[in-house]
Amino acid sequence: MDLPLEENQGRLTYWLFYTERCVSYAYAEVLRAHCVEREKPYVVTPPQWGALSLLLAQNGMTIGTMSQKRGVDAPAATGIITRLEQIGLVERQHDREDRRVVKVYLTEEGRDISQTLAISVEHFEQSLKRGFVEGELDHFLAQLQQLILNAAEVGKTIGDRFSFPPRLMIKGSENTQK
Numbered sequence: 666m667d668l669p670l671e672e673n674q675g676r677l678t679y680w681l682f683y684t685e686r687c688v689s690y691a692y693a694e695v696l697r698a699h700c701v702e703r704e705k706p707y708v709v710t711p712p713q714w715g716a717l718s719l720l721l722a723q724n725g726m727t728i729g730t731m732s733q734k735r736g737v738d739a740p741a742a743t744g745i746i747t748r749l750e751q752i753g754l755v756e757r758q759h760d761r762e763d764r765r766v767v768k769v770y771l772t773e774e775g776r777d778i779s780q781t782l783a784i785s786v787e788h789f790e791q792s793l794k795r796g797f798v799e800g801e802l803d804h805f806l807a808q809l810q811q812l813i814l815n816a817a818e819v820g821k822t823i824g825d826r827f828s829f830p831p832r833l834m835i836k837g838s839e840n841t842q843k
Contacts (some may be wrong), residue, residue, distance in 0.1 A: 696711060716769075724776075728769060731746070756769070756770055760761065798817075
């Protein structure tokens with residue numbers, strides 16, 4: 666595929682958009698292929714994997730907590746959980762201590778597919794890291810997080826509209842936060 670390099674060289678937004686698109690498509694394909702190889706009657710999407718991975722790490726969360734941890738609004742998180750529930754990967758249950766609280770749990774099928782998907786996702790992430798020397802990736806991630814912070818300063822509804830604290834995600838980056 667020929668990229669219009671001369672026209673777009675130095676255009677940060679073009680390269681960020683193009684990178685996001687390429688990585689997103691590859692990521693979705695990794696998840697799709699994983700489900701197809703296992704002859705599952707469903708395909709897990711990247712947003713669904715985000716929810717499943719949270720539950721794999723800590724089963725039994727409210728949709729609100731999941732929404733905050735993934736940086737998506739509550740209606741979007743509810744839709745993701747509803748679709749996962751429809752395909753039998755999660756279930757909602759009232760909290761035993763406070764019946765007003767509803768938590769989301771992995772089903773046995775959800776736990777099984779999540780555990781194997783975690784391996785495929787880790788392999789994908791390792792493939793993305795090829796070509797980076799030690800320290801480069803952390804520096805690159807810190808730069809991306811700075812771009813998020815810069816975009817968030819443009820306006821309250823632009824950039825990081827969920828106040829997701831990206832700088833807290835990289836060890837040692839709290840020293841560089843403005």
